[in-house]
Amino acid sequence: MNAGSWALWRSQIAAILRLEIKKNFLSRRGLWVYLLALAPASLFGMHAYVMLQRGRACDFGRDRLVFATVFQFFFLRLAVFFGCVGVFMNLFRGEMLQKSLHYYLLAPIRREVLLAGKYLAGVIMTAAIFCTSTLLSLTFLLIHFHPSIVQQYLFEARGLSDVLAYVGVTALACVGYGSVFLVMGFLFRNPIIPAALVLVWESMNPFLPSLLKKLSVIFYLQSLCLVQAPVKGDWAFLATLTEPTPAYLAIPGLLLVTLGGLILAARQVRKLEINYGAE
Amino acid sequence: MSGREIIFENVSKFYGEVLGVNRVNLSIPSGITSLVGPNGSGKTTLMNLMTGLLRPTQGQISVLGVRPNQPELLFRFVGYCTQFDSFPRGMSGYQFIYSYLRLYGKKHAEADQLAWHALERVKLTDAADRKIAGYSKGMRQRIKLAQAISSDPTVLLLDEPLNGLDPLVRAETIAMFRSLAEEGLHVIVSSHILHEVDAISDQVILLSSGYVVAEGQIHGVRKEVEDHPMQILIRCAAPGILASRIFEMDSVVEARVHVDGKGLLVRTRDPERFYLTLNRLVAGGVDLESVAPADDDVHSVYEYLIGPDGGAI
Numbered sequence: 001m002n003a004g005s006w007a008l009w010r011s012q013i014a015a016i017l018r019l020e021i022k023k024n025f026l027s028r029r030g031l032w033v034y035l036l037a038l039a040p041a042s043l044f045g046m047h048a049y050v051m052l053q054r055g056r057a058c059d060f061g062r063d064r065l066v067f068a069t070v071f072q073f074f075f076l077r078l079a080v081f082f083g084c085v086g087v088f089m090n091l092f093r094g095e096m097l098q099k100s101l102h103y104y105l106l107a108p109i110r111r112e113v114l115l116a117g118k119y120l121a122g123v124i125m126t127a128a129i130f131c132t133s134t135l136l137s138l139t140f141l142l143i144h145f146h147p148s149i150v151q152q153y154l155f156e157a158r159g160l161s162d163v164l165a166y167v168g169v170t171a172l173a174c175v176g177y178g179s180v181f182l183v184m185g186f187l188f189r190n191p192i193i194p195a196a197l198v199l200v201w202e203s204m205n206p207f208l209p210s211l212l213k214k215l216s217v218i219f220y221l222q223s224l225c226l227v228q229a230p231v232k233g234d235w236a237f238l239a240t241l242t243e244p245t246p247a248y249l250a251i252p253g254l255l256l257v258t259l260g261g262l263i264l265a266a267r268q269v270r271k272l273e274i275n276y277g278a279e
Numbered sequence: 280m281s282g283r284e285i286i287f288e289n290v291s292k293f294y295g296e297v298l299g300v301n302r303v304n305l306s307i308p309s310g311i312t313s314l315v316g317p318n319g320s321g322k323t324t325l326m327n328l329m330t331g332l333l334r335p336t337q338g339q340i341s342v343l344g345v346r347p348n349q350p351e352l353l354f355r356f357v358g359y360c361t362q363f364d365s366f367p368r369g370m371s372g373y374q375f376i377y378s379y380l381r382l383y384g385k386k387h388a389e390a391d392q393l394a395w396h397a398l399e400r401v402k403l404t405d406a407a408d409r410k411i412a413g414y415s416k417g418m419r420q421r422i423k424l425a426q427a428i429s430s431d432p433t434v435l436l437l438d439e440p441l442n443g444l445d446p447l448v449r450a451e452t453i454a455m456f457r458s459l460a461e462e463g464l465h466v467i468v469s470s471h472i473l474h475e476v477d478a479i480s481d482q483v484i485l486l487s488s489g490y491v492v493a494e495g496q497i498h499g500v501r502k503e504v505e506d507h508p509m510q511i512l513i514r515c516a517a518p519g520i521l522a523s524r525i526f527e528m529d530s531v532v533e534a535r536v537h538v539d540g541k542g543l544l545v546r547t548r549d550p551e552r553f554y555l556t557l558n559r560l561v562a563g564g565v566d567l568e569s570v571a572p573a574d575d576d577v578h579s580v581y582e583y584l585i586g587p588d589g590g591a592i
Binding site: 098102 | 333352354363365367369
């Protein structure tokens with residue numbers, strides 16, 4: 001492995017990114033992913049609109065907790081989760097169904113480089129969609145409050161850290177779930193089965209032994225959320241952080257889970273055969 | 280392993296319990312080689328094995344010394360026009376060729392120049408900016424061909440490349456294959472249209488039900504089919520008289536007057552001896568216009584080996 005190889009791989013990954021983004025980003029087939037991503041933003045947008053129409057604002061502290069709840073329970077666990085199912089499971093499987101994957105395999109590219117390029121394209125697309133949605137939601141959260149409250153929150157309290165944490169957690173969710181569903185795309189033809197399996201696994205996280213807890217994406221994401229969601233009743237277990245992990249451990253932990261997924265996917269892509277008739 | 284040939288060593292491929300190809304041993308030199316066989320005979324499987332799109336269940340393959348599981352090396356010199364009639368969504372002909380050339384690590388200017396050159400070779404420059412989804416079958420076939428040749432490969436694999444082409448483009452494409460083979464390329468063509476293959480091939484590989492049933496130059500293959508007497512067409516003014524003389528020969532199995540009444544169709548198990556005897560007849564005053572084998576084309580050999588319905592050997 002020398003400098004020439006790295007330069008070649010970089011240019012090949014750039015070519016894959018251009019191709020993938022041109023083919024898939026903002027395509028009609030992915031419309032449901034954008035609608036899913038925009039759901040929380042439209043919820044907060046409608047709330048802000050109603051409040052502005054009525055000429056009054058809510059309690060800021062309470063709205064901030066509502067946002068944390070929606071973010072952790074709907075946005076991360078459902079919207080980003082299923083968005084990543086749709087995007088990453090189709091990176092290879094979708095092209096198998098379209099019978100166009102062989103064009104990639106007939107180019108002088110190492111299969112691992114192809115995998116890296118497609119995965120990066122998926123991360124860029126999902127992060128762009130879901131981080132935009134997070135920022136939009138936060139904008140709508142703040143828009144109907146008096147500017148002095150917003151200014152105080154952002155620049156004097158911990159508002160900017162909150163915003164950065166929400167956007168960062170969203171991007172990391174795309175990175176983590178992306179690698180999980182990339183490898184699932186090689187192992188399963190039907191996306192419903194792995195999505196259900198991973199969803200159950202992620203939901204069981206609070207009840208798992210300490211070691212198994214760490215083989216999950218949501219475990220690290222929840223640790224990185226600065227505002228704890230105030231959930232009570234039957235669903236409170238989902239919000240309980242049984243083993244809170246500091247950011248300096250949570251981020252490398254999540255990246256290790258991601259790397260594990262990518263290594264498994266690399267093993268699968270080396271064995272990949274084109275047999276469209278079987279799809 | 281030779282670095283100048285494509286070599287299959289005891290290669291088998293099974294799709295689950297279904298046989299793709301079985302115990303294939305081949306050595307393919309440069310020039311035009313045709314894979315001939317009916318649907319399901321294993322032509323596409325052999326090509327996909329050569330290019331790493333499929334992995335052999337057993338055996339080894341080497342393409343000019345490179346294993347197919349090394350795509351980063353293999354596709355520096357291999358181009359493959361597959362039979363799959365599908366393309367990435369939303370792309371024009373030019374974008375398709377250009378984008379995939381960028382995957383080779385080529386810079387914009389070089390990829391642009393190679394893309395236009397390939398489009399010119401298949402006469403698609405006028406339609407280059409149109410979406411492939413709007414192309415006719417023949418145009419789609421040509422854009423696939425352009426993609427396969429765009430990187431200037433030295434091994435070109437073409438799976439049913441003439442499908443959907445009109446007669447003019449078909450003739451031009453065959454001429455292109457010939458010129459590529461003359462440049463020293465390995466051109467491997469699969470086809471079920473036998474007369475086309477017969478006209479362009481330096482050698483043929485006949486496949487049936489996953490087995491290689493014959494390989495080599497077509498005339499050589501014909502000689503190997505000893506169960507079927509060779510047919511020879513003798514053009515002459517008096518076929519009846521000639522027939523009476525020829526029947527005296529031991530090696531002749533059958534002789535009948537051609538349907539146009541201007542020649543004689545002879546079937547012989549020993550063509551060498553027959554030609555020698557025929558020379559003596561000519562020396563004795565029998566007047567002949569021409570003598571030519573009538574069944575050493577691919578079609579006849581294929582029919583003898585595989586049967587008229589393309590069934591079992």
